[in-house]
Amino acid sequence: MLELSEAQLNSLSAWMSSSADRATTTLNSVVNHRFQISISDVKLVETNLLQDHISYAESGLLTSVQLAFGGAFEGCAVLLVSQETAGILIASLTDETQDSMDMDELKSGTLMEIGSVVINSMMGTVTDLLKVVLRYAVPAYAECDLDQIGDLCGDHKDRSLLLAEVSFIVDDLEVNGTIMFCFQTSLYKEMMQSVERGLVI
Secondary structure (H helix, E strand, O other), rough: OOOOHHHHHHHHHHHHHHHHHHHHHHOOOOOOOOOOEEEEEEEEEEEEHHHHHHHHHOOOOEHHHHHHEEEEEOOEEEEEHHHHHHHHHHHHHHOOOOOOOHHHHHHHHHHHHHHHHHHHHHHHHHHHHHOOEEEOOOOOOEEOOHHHHHHHHOOOEEEEEEEEEEEEEEOEEEEEEEEEEEEHHEEEEEEHHHHOOOOOO
């Protein structure tokens, strides 16, 4: 398992926060509310320890937006929230009540848009930093349990999970979820080397 120093984790946090700011700017142009995304509690963990870091998974099914990719390297990115959080977030953005007959369709469509913007913003920074080209699958919306999320990484001992808490602030309401990246562990070393060479994230 790769161990990152506090300074290196801070660099990863800065990359993710900068990407979240760009995603915020994009999403603010399409929603009718004051909307902000922030990143905190960035950590690198082993793939088999995902359960230890998603406390709200005990509440049952989770709501996710998933993006798989290949090319220069393979992996996946996932935006993850509890079902309750998803309902609250979508109701606040769309002004629909959570028991609306159209809520399921609104939830999937709106979360797909939010998740795609956030993930694409962050992956764009990764590819710029590493100077690589990736092939992306079509983003997928899924309601599943944490075991199914873990299966996305497969049984790859050479991969690690980059996790961060993501906060969505809509007007005066704040809800939280998780953004997860599953990369080959060696890629984090390359990213840190790029930062140390003066390539700012």
